Amino acid sequence: MKTTLKDIAKECNLDISTVSRALSNDVRVKVKTKNIVKEVAQRLHYKPNLAARSLAAGRTKMIFLLLGSLEGTLERRAAGFGSSYINSKGFDLYISLHNSDPEVYQRQFERISLGLTDGAIISPNRQINSQVLYDNCLRDDIPVIFFDQHFENLKTPVVTSDNHNAVQQLITDCLKKGAKKFYVLFDDSNSVEKIRKKSSIQYLRKNNVPYEIVSSEKTNALKIQSLKRESIGIIGTSQGKIISFYKENKNYLSTQDLIFACFDHWIGSCYPSRNVVYAIQNYEKMISTAIDKIVEFTETKISIKSEIFKVPILEFKIIDS
Amino acid sequence: MKTTLKDIAKECNLDISTVSRALSNDVRVKVKTKNIVKEVAQRLHYKPNLAARSLAAGRTKMIFLLLGSLEGTLERRAAGFGSSYINSKGFDLYISLHNSDPEVYQRQFERISLGLTDGAIISPNRQINSQVLYDNCLRDDIPVIFFDQHFENLKTPVVTSDNHNAVQQLITDCLKKGAKKFYVLFDDSNSVEKIRKKSSIQYLRKNNVPYEIVSSEKTNALKIQSLKRESIGIIGTSQGKIISFYKENKNYLSTQDLIFACFDHWIGSCYPSRNVVYAIQNYEKMISTAIDKIVEFTETKISIKSEIFKVPILEFKIIDS
């Protein structure tokens, strides 16, 4: 059965409060008493009840990380690195997934202000009005910071990559490698994709490069086709998206000279393209920034501001065939 | 400020206990009273404090999922599917990562029995004696089930893939595709790798197929090399491992006829091999089995048994070039 402070107090003939102090290394307790208490605690396999502690102390040292899924490299790495990083601050990170399900998202979001966490980092679901949920947390003084996704209409703090510059750099690299026209695979499925799409178009227009936007619904209708072999840049979010686009249009694309551009990583050789360029997002900086803000808030109670933290791309990589 | 039952009680001129009942839809409370209470609760933005509830009720409906990382397909998918699956049972899943760090692992493991979770599913770290940690949880009646990794010397419940059969089927497929000799890339880094290695060797021996075990430390010393072009099977845990092995031995391997075999997924074409065969583990079945067991335990308090649940492979896929 569960050992409590009471059990230890009885065993030591001390008051429960002294035991509590002894275990939290309070300077007021005699060293000798401390030792006895600690030894008894160990012998009885004492473990503090965090729910009780939280109730009494008003904090849990737990931070919540709510993500859509773990399929993206950024989110995966952020989760992995964030766990370690937060540990070094004496906190714990609890990750939860909403799988882009609005109901789950809302439910998880609401759980934040239920007394078990001191704050949260959230990669939002765009189908839901996060502002309401965010305001809920604010009202209860629970700090929340958004991660990766950024909605212009929301008054919330956000940590995000500098997607605008990233995309333009990727296109520049493709152009250097000889790309003469582009397929842009970004869609409108979330705010990151939107920004990337918008920036791509803006930059391609500015440079007078022909392009076609290919949303995932109507991939088979490639307009810009020509019989002669050309150098084509294909830019999209991930290796997976690019590869499946390629497969769907293999007949045409396999006859062309291709240059792929995407984010975060590329596994294997650049085949069937001639070159792959990709932008590695600085997930460490992103998640640590978010964590720093949250922790700072819980320790100082100075209110969190509705700021945008744009984190530059970590590195641009080029794979040659 | 935080609204509590007390605030609602005051506002409604009711006792706090009636409010509590009304909000939990207790049949004893008059419908009219219930409606009033609920309306006031909403107006005051009432949210229950889970720590307090947990303390009073003795359960949290939270299950802990402790994983090494999210880099593996199995773990990622299990986390994703598990979150949804457990929601349908009225529970929540909290994922935490130990990044193969023994200290973090121990710390997270110990957190399980700290009163915030009703149970846990754990992908263990082999550097740590999990038995002790497991016994700790048992003593406090916290159900724990191990996931994926299986240690023969531990008396614990475990859900794992049928790796033995999986490996033999993969090898069979390679042989059918013409493989005449093998490189086995499994190592001893964890219990799954160990079983896969052992089963590979056993099966290759039985079928008199020449093979070489290539641990990641000494990859450059390939023994079985010949000048003539041969059909070579390369079997390992993931696409990543196989590709990096290939790269390290490109001079020799690029002249050979290759067949790759691995687990869970393969992105892109099978190039530079002729065929890729891979075994998709049934992560849905694995995680749902684990969740079912944990939930069953928390609801019935019937003690969890030290059983092994072997989940068969979901599907074997073959990619042709």
Added chain:
DNA sequence: ATGAAAGCGCTAACAG
């Protein structure tokens, strides 16, 4: 149908 009261396990004043 509602209220009163005990208590879950712990922390944190306040005494002494």
Added chain:
DNA sequence: CTGTTAGCGCTTTCAT
């Protein structure tokens, strides 16, 4: 240095 006391917010008997 240690004990006493009063909660934290909620659930749950036991009365009425």
